[in-house]
Amino acid sequence: MNPIVEVRSVSKIFGKSPRAAIDLLKQGKSKSEILKQTGLTVGVNNVNFEIYPGEIFVIMGLSGSGKSTLIRMFNRLIDPTIGEILIDNEDIVKMNSARLREVRQRKISMVFQNFALFPHKTILENAEYGLEIKKLPVAERRERAMKALASVGLKGYENQLPSQLSGGMQQRVGLARALASDTDIILMDEAFSALDPLIRKDMQNELIEIQEQYKKTIIFITHDLDEALRIGDRIALMRDGSIIQLGTPEQIMMQPANEFVEKFVEDVDLSKVLTASHIMKRPERISVDRGPRVALEIMRKQGYSSIFVVDRRQRLLGALTADQARQAIDQSLTISEVMTTDIPTVTEDTLLANLMDTMATSSLPISVIDEEKRIKGIIVRGAVIGALAGNKDSLNEMGSETE
Amino acid sequence: MNIAKIPLGNWVDSLVEWITVAFAGLFSFITTVIDGILNLIVDVLSAGPPIVLILVLTLLVAYTSRWPLGIFTLVSLLLIENLGYWDSTIQTLAIVLVAGVLTIVIGIPLGIWSAQYKTVQRILTPVLDFMQTMPAFVYLIPSILFFGIGVVPGIIASFIFAIAPTIRMTNLGIQEVPKDLVEASDAFGSTRSQKLLKVQIPLATPTILAGVNQSIMLALSMVVTASLVGAPGLGADVYRAVSQINVGQGFEAGLSIVFIAIILDRLSQNLRKPAYRHIVNGKIVFAIVAVLVVGTAIGVSFAKEKAAPDGNAAGVGAQTNYKIIGIEPGAGIMARADKAMDDYGLDQWKIVEGSSAAMIAELKKAYKNQRPIIVTGWSPHWMFSSFDLKYLDDPKGTFGKAEAIHTIVRKGLEQDAPGAYKILDQFAWETSDIEAVMASIEQGMSPGEAAEKWIAEHQDKVTAWTKGAQKGNGEKVNLVYVAWDTEIASTNVIGKVLEQNGYKVTFSQVEVGPMFAGVANGSSDAMVAAWLPGTHLEYYNTYKDKFIDLGPNLEGTKLGLVVPEYMEIESIEDLK
Numbered sequence: 006m007n008p009i010v011e012v013r014s015v016s017k018i019f020g021k022s023p024r025a026a027i028d029l030l031k032q033g034k035s036k037s038e039i040l041k042q043t044g045l046t047v048g049v050n051n052v053n054f055e056i057y058p059g060e061i062f063v064i065m066g067l068s069g070s071g072k073s074t075l076i077r078m079f080n081r082l083i084d085p086t087i088g089e090i091l092i093d094n095e096d097i098v099k100m101n102s103a104r105l106r107e108v109r110q111r112k113i114s115m116v117f118q119n120f121a122l123f124p125h126k127t128i129l130e131n132a133e134y135g136l137e138i139k140k141l142p143v144a145e146r147r148e149r150a151m152k153a154l155a156s157v158g159l160k161g162y163e164n165q166l167p168s169q170l171s172g173g174m175q176q177r178v179g180l181a182r183a184l185a186s187d188t189d190i191i192l193m194d195e196a197f198s199a200l201d202p203l204i205r206k207d208m209q210n211e212l213i214e215i216q217e218q219y220k221k222t223i224i225f226i227t228h229d230l231d232e233a234l235r236i237g238d239r240i241a242l243m244r245d246g247s248i249i250q251l252g253t254p255e256q257i258m259m260q261p262a263n264e265f266v267e268k269f270v271e272d273v274d275l276s277k278v279l280t281a282s283h284i285m286k287r288p289e290r291i292s293v294d295r296g297p298r299v300a301l302e303i304m305r306k307q308g309y310s311s312i313f314v315v316d317r318r319q320r321l322l323g324a325l326t327a328d329q330a331r332q333a334i335d336q337s338l339t340i341s342e343v344m345t346t347d348i349p350t351v352t353e354d355t356l357l358a359n360l361m362d363t364m365a366t367s368s369l370p371i372s373v374i375d376e377e378k379r380i381k382g383i384i385v386r387g388a389v390i391g392a393l394a395g396n397k398d399s400l401n402e403m404g405s406e407t408e
Numbered sequence: 409m410n411i412a413k414i415p416l417g418n419w420v421d422s423l424v425e426w427i428t429v430a431f432a433g434l435f436s437f438i439t440t441v442i443d444g445i446l447n448l449i450v451d452v453l454s455a456g457p458p459i460v461l462i463l464v465l466t467l468l469v470a471y472t473s474r475w476p477l478g479i480f481t482l483v484s485l486l487l488i489e490n491l492g493y494w495d496s497t498i499q500t501l502a503i504v505l506v507a508g509v510l511t512i513v514i515g516i517p518l519g520i521w522s523a524q525y526k527t528v529q530r531i532l533t534p535v536l537d538f539m540q541t542m543p544a545f546v547y548l549i550p551s552i553l554f555f556g557i558g559v560v561p562g563i564i565a566s567f568i569f570a571i572a573p574t575i576r577m578t579n580l581g582i583q584e585v586p587k588d589l590v591e592a593s594d595a596f597g598s599t600r601s602q603k604l605l606k607v608q609i610p611l612a613t614p615t616i617l618a619g620v621n622q623s624i625m626l627a628l629s630m631v632v633t634a635s636l637v638g639a640p641g642l643g644a645d646v647y648r649a650v651s652q653i654n655v656g657q658g659f660e661a662g663l664s665i666v667f668i669a670i671i672l673d674r675l676s677q678n679l680r681k682p683a684y685r686h687i688v689n690g691k692i693v694f695a696i697v698a699v700l701v702v703g704t705a706i707g708v709s710f711a712k713e714k715a716a717p718d719g720n721a722a723g724v725g726a727q728t729n730y731k732i733i734g735i736e737p738g739a740g741i742m743a744r745a746d747k748a749m750d751d752y753g754l755d756q757w758k759i760v761e762g763s764s765a766a767m768i769a770e771l772k773k774a775y776k777n778q779r780p781i782i783v784t785g786w787s788p789h790w791m792f793s794s795f796d797l798k799y800l801d802d803p804k805g806t807f808g809k810a811e812a813i814h815t816i817v818r819k820g821l822e823q824d825a826p827g828a829y830k831i832l833d834q835f836a837w838e839t840s841d842i843e844a845v846m847a848s849i850e851q852g853m854s855p856g857e858a859a860e861k862w863i864a865e866h867q868d869k870v871t872a873w874t875k876g877a878q879k880g881n882g883e884k885v886n887l888v889y890v891a892w893d894t895e896i897a898s899t900n901v902i903g904k905v906l907e908q909n910g911y912k913v914t915f916s917q918v919e920v921g922p923m924f925a926g927v928a929n930g931s932s933d934a935m936v937a938a939w940l941p942g943t944h945l946e947y948y949n950t951y952k953d954k955f956i957d958l959g960p961n962l963e964g965t966k967l968g969l970v971v972p973e974y975m976e977i978e979s980i981e982d983l984k
Contacts (some may be wrong), residue, residue: 106598109595109596115591119588121586134592138596138602139607186596192452
């Protein structure tokens with residue numbers, strides 16, 4: 006798959022006449038050394054990466070790490086000092102202002118931390134702003150803006166002013182404004198940081214849903230690791246203008262590139278990072294057309310008190326306990342007549358945090374299934390507890406990889 | 409340290425002179441345009457009976473700023489009408505409206521421009537500082553040269569004085585638009601103008617309007633100043649009251665200005681959010697007002713079309729717009745000129761009030777271009793030695809016979825400073841003497857220098873004045889005078905003579921009325937500038953028991969209407 010955005014050796018130096026600092030950067034001098042020698046601030050230091058269509062790419066870092074500067078270079082609200090930023094294989098840095106405006110109108114829109122809604126325009130007028138700039142006919146832009154507002158759940162608010170809405174609603178308008186302009190890429194600069202934690206969670210979930218529906222490429226900035234882990238397909242962690250690690254949430258959690266990342270992630274709630282696929286064991290299966298005696302024999306051999314029943318295509322049908330197997334043998338019934346069909350199942354990417362309830366209420370191990378209902382593994386209590394305690398042995402090596 | 413004086417004044421003079429010539433066409437175009445707009449506004453405002461406009465204004469003010477202010481408007485306007493200042497008020501309103509419109513049309517774009525480009529702001533800021541702190545009177549001087557006497561220089565000066573807040577506040581308002589909103593509109597690919605029209609200006613509007621409101625108030629505060637160069641209206645009423653020490657009239661006219669100020673302030677402040685907009689939509693109201701205004705304007709211009717101008721198109725009247733350029737409204741010569749209009753039945757003619765300096769500027773301009781002009785003139789005056797001029801014959805004798813200039817001192821001066829009293833008493837000279845001093849001043853000498861030069865050349869005369877006068881030892885003598893060239897010359901000469909005789913002389917330049925009042929109430933010691941028995945007769949009669957008249961110091965002055973030699977007109981009779 007071709008990347009939609011390529012960032013090549015991009016640096017940004019703030020201050021007048023940045024030439025001197027560029028040479029120092031090339032010599033590998035640090036940010037503080039350059040500040041001492043030239044009085045110039047390095048905002049972003051030689052960053053390289055690609056972003057692929059349809060992914061949520063999160064750029065994370067503490068304040069002052071250069072992430073907000075970086076995101077503003079994607080649509081050139083800030084001009085890079087050196088480097089190239091290719092969007093659909095076209096370097097945005099070399100564009101003249103007319104072409105740049107076209108790209109901003111058609112390819113890349115933005116959602117802001119403090120919503121940046123126009124206070125003198127209604128919600129509808131805000132949502133259609135990007136289309137108004139493109140000079141679309143009124144009827145058409147109204148319709149598209151209304152659709153975008155409906156998809157963020159703001160139907161019926163179109164004639165209100167931003168000041169009449171809560172923070173969460175305002176940010177939904179900001180999102181609708183970006184969605185309505187129908188660009189492939191949406192930049193989100195700490196979009197949920199100004200919201201309270203509960204609304205934030207809702208918005209994160211909604212964003213993931215919306216992304217499913219619209220299939221956008223989202224470049225998301227946050228200083229909050231939980232948020233990054235929740236929504237990011239891949240995460241770039243920034244420090245002092247450089248990217249110090251880039252990878253999936255698991256890679257960042259499990260193989261921190263250096264001490265800084267380790268510190269950064271150490272107080273993260275593991276239950277929000279690890280998924281079912283990290284701790285599941287190989288399941289013991291039996292095909293439904295076998296008899297109960299076979300099932301009991303397997304259980305005895307393996308020392309289990311239950312076994313999962315699947316069909317020929319490995320789709321999970323239910324669970325059979327040793328007691329049920331005996332009952333079937335006594336009353337000469339088939340497995341399917343005695344097995345428990347109502348069993349707890351989860352998908353591979355379910356977070357541990359969301360397993361707890363199920364775990365507590367079920368005596369059976371939880372089975373992990375894919376979207377075809379094929380059984381992938383089972384989760385037993387001990388493994389969950391071990392994993393949450395940070396015990397690496399509890400983790401399998403089957404960790405889900407995001408391609 | 410002995411560096412020669414930098415001739416800054418001369419440089420400015422030649423610059424202004426060059427501009428006057430180089431842009432003459434542009435200036436006359438501007439004058440025509442502004443005059444046209446102004447006359448149209450005046451015609452529209454005075455189209456119906458006053459009560460119509462009063463009611464319209466009342467309703468507008470009530471709509472924008474609640475009913476109590478509406479009632480206030482009604483009462484105050486009716487009072488103005490009752491006191492007889494309605495026509496002046498309309499003139500003033502029109503002037504302020506034109507200055508306000510000019511300010512908006514020029515100020516807001518400049519403010520926007522400076523908000524967009526740092527360089528423009530860097531250039532504009534010091535210019536604005538200069539414009540705001542330079543005394544407004546200074547603008548009047550080149551304005552007269554550029555735009556002639558009348559209402560236009562007044563409007564231009566008001567506009568220059570008033571434009572700064574609009575520019576500053578527009579600039580401020582646009583720069584204060586939150587950065588993230590500007591970023592947002594950039595991020596969606598707005599052009600510069602889309603960003604300006606859809607985001608920056610709408611958000612800056614309250615600040616911009618606050619600036620416009622300030623500018624309108626400043627323009628209104630300039631109406632009195634503008635009347636010095638002939639702008640009509642309430643300002644001229646106040647100015648006339650000042651120069652005639654007429655407290656009552658001054659208060660009435662001043663109060664009218666206050667009423668107008670309050671009305672205009674509330675109107676312009678609440679225009680954006682009218683108080684009763686929930687009852688009637690603002691757009692409807694302003695549409696009605698606009699229709700009314702435009703309708704009246706069309707009606708008025710039709711009516712004008714029908715009233716064809718009568719009289720001789722090629723005559724003197726047509727060439728000079730039936731205007732006689734006068735001087736300060738309080739001057740006796742103005743009263744005489746008014747009387748002459750009656751005596752000779754010149755109803756069409758108008759005496760333009762202004763100042764002597766303005767009159768001279770007009771004369772200079774017309775003379776240079778050989779254009780016809782009629783001014784109120786008097787001798788002795790240096791203009792007779794600088795230009796070829798002639799008095800128009802005055803067969804009816806309205807302007808009176810030859811006059812004399814008297815020396816008048818306060819009561820008690822003889823006891824306080826007997827030497828000075830004696831010198832003032834013996835001070836007397838000829839028309840040729842005073843014109844010599846005036847000519848030196850006109851050639852660029854300071855009045856003090858010119859006086860010293862004359863004294864040095866005429867020691868015999870000075871000796872005669874100081875004969876038998878005891879020397880003073882530092883007693884203060886305050887001489888008061890009006891800013892006429894004759895009086896500047898004579899007051900400086902006598903002042904120098906007093907100084908050479910051991911007195912400490914201070915000068916106060918005031919208007920005619922205050923000059924007489926000052927000597928009468930003892931706040932100044934003496935003047936050598938009383939034109940009697942004609943020009944200053946009213947003042948003389950008012951105060952004659954309160955000071956001492958030491959008799960004439962110069963005989964043989966003359967008043968009348970003066971024209972350049974090249975005009976083929978001999979008598980006031982010919983003006984008909």
